[in-house]
Amino acid sequence: MKIQKIPEASIVRMSVYSRYLSRLDQKGIVTTSSGEIADGVGVSPAQVRKDLAYFGEFGTRGVGYNVKDLHHHVLKILGLTNEWPVVLVGAGNLGTALCVYRGFRERGFKIVGVLDSDPKKHGQPLGDLVILPMDKMEEIIKENDVKMGIVTVPSDFAQDIVNLLVKYGVKAILNFAPRAITVPEDVELRNVDLAVNLEVLTFKLSS
Amino acid sequence: MKIQKIPEASIVRMSVYSRYLSRLDQKGIVTTSSGEIADGVGVSPAQVRKDLAYFGEFGTRGVGYNVKDLHHHVLKILGLTNEWPVVLVGAGNLGTALCVYRGFRERGFKIVGVLDSDPKKHGQPLGDLVILPMDKMEEIIKENDVKMGIVTVPSDFAQDIVNLLVKYGVKAILNFAPRAITVPEDVELRNVDLAVNLEVLTFKLSS
Numbered sequence: 039m040k041i042q043k044i045p046e047a048s049i050v051r052m053s054v055y056s057r058y059l060s061r062l063d064q065k066g067i068v069t070t071s072s073g074e075i076a077d078g079v080g081v082s083p084a085q086v087r088k089d090l091a092y093f094g095e096f097g098t099r100g101v102g103y104n105v106k107d108l109h110h111h112v113l114k115i116l117g118l119t120n121e122w123p124v125v126l127v128g129a130g131n132l133g134t135a136l137c138v139y140r141g142f143r144e145r146g147f148k149i150v151g152v153l154d155s156d157p158k159k160h161g162q163p164l165g166d167l168v169i170l171p172m173d174k175m176e177e178i179i180k181e182n183d184v185k186m187g188i189v190t191v192p193s194d195f196a197q198d199i200v201n202l203l204v205k206y207g208v209k210a211i212l213n214f215a216p217r218a219i220t221v222p223e224d225v226e227l228r229n230v231d232l233a234v235n236l237e238v239l240t241f242k243l244s245s
Numbered sequence: 246m247k248i249q250k251i252p253e254a255s256i257v258r259m260s261v262y263s264r265y266l267s268r269l270d271q272k273g274i275v276t277t278s279s280g281e282i283a284d285g286v287g288v289s290p291a292q293v294r295k296d297l298a299y300f301g302e303f304g305t306r307g308v309g310y311n312v313k314d315l316h317h318h319v320l321k322i323l324g325l326t327n328e329w330p331v332v333l334v335g336a337g338n339l340g341t342a343l344c345v346y347r348g349f350r351e352r353g354f355k356i357v358g359v360l361d362s363d364p365k366k367h368g369q370p371l372g373d374l375v376i377l378p379m380d381k382m383e384e385i386i387k388e389n390d391v392k393m394g395i396v397t398v399p400s401d402f403a404q405d406i407v408n409l410l411v412k413y414g415v416k417a418i419l420n421f422a423p424r425a426i427t428v429p430e431d432v433e434l435r436n437v438d439l440a441v442n443l444e445v446l447t448f449k450l451s452s
Binding site: 046047049050052053054056057061115116117118122124130131132134135136138139140141142144145147185186188193209210211212216218226228230231232233234235236237238239240241242243244 | 253254256257259260261263264268322323324325329331337338339341342343345346347348349351352354392393395400416417418419423425433435437438439440441442443444445446447448449450451
């Protein structure tokens with residue numbers, strides 16, 4: 039499936055819809071509508087229909103969507119019907135929090151290796167894993183066919199770590215360091231800036 | 246300023262623009278254009294113009310935007326020309342990481358209190374602060390006129406903590422617990438689901 043020009047906001051919403059559909063399915067609800075999904079996640083019904091339309095025809099006019107089918111379709115679109123092995127670099131507080139973050143595992147992301155440059159951390163347990171030295175990066179990535187990396191190192195080291203991940207074959211990187219990072223064109227980079235979330239709130243408090 | 250119906254995605258982008266404008270300003274660049282901002286942050290020039298147009302007329306046709314002026318306007322729109330006191334509840338790994346997260350302080354968010362229910366943590370230092378018991382919540386909020394709270398407690402406790410924050414006057418809450426939380430209508434809630442970020446990447450890897 040090669041799809042071009044789908045807005046990133048639509049992809050983020052697909053991820054949100056999939057959570058809502060999962061909850062409906064768990065409650066035993068068989069059929070839903072764009073209106074119900076819209077209410078459940080806080081967007082307009084037209085937005086739900088538009089987002090889904092990027093990926094095909096799912097519902098039946100006048101009947102709505104089968105919850106299980108739509109949920110499966112959305113997960114497939116998001117690439118979440120497989121488990122994704124992930125390597126995490128930087129076992130500080132944030133890295134530690136992410137390693138044990140239930141939300142990743144529930145959505146099919148399995149952290150298969152956690153690396154840190156601090157020798158004092160090497161061999162220490164972190165969840166089901168043990169913190170490894172940086173020179174194990176290549177081995178972990180190749181043995182587990184890892185395509186995704188999470189970078190939670192201090193800003194000054196983030197670009198070097200990203201370069202190493204790319205060198206060893208990682209194709210998608212989630213960067214938490216508040217620093218501009220560059221990657222080759224064939225690598226996807228997503229920067230998580232946690233302050234943006236607070237700024238959406240201050241906007242609402244101020245307006 | 247009371248503004249209605251501005252898409253949240255536009256507000257998030259305003260936050261992103263403000264970072265880019267700050268970088269331009271630091272480099273001593275005086276004038277910019279919607280095209281340059283668009284290139285710098287990875288959206289279309291039309292999107293930049295549309296987002297800014299929600300808030301007024303900023304540029305001069307044929308000349309562009311004055312970097313300092315536009316930066317100040319955007320910060321003002323986002324409510325970031327003041328410092329915001331914030332209380333954080335839950336001094337686990339994620340809470341600890343957020344307490345020392347430079348990105349918050351740089352953007353004017355000052356964590357003035359960190360609370361945890363675990364007596365073993367009480368009195369322990371965390372950055373410039375000391376971890377306090379939950380029963381200090383009211384005092385911290387009222388003394389510092391806190392309007393924002395960050396919740397990093399385990400999912401099962403998140404709703405109770407949110408209820409307490411609301412009771413003591415917090416009007417905007419950033420929740421990291423992967424659990425549906427409800428708030429009264431006059432309180433803003435933003436749920437941070439860190440897995441969404443990975444799912445945008447798997448979509449791109451899969452497509």
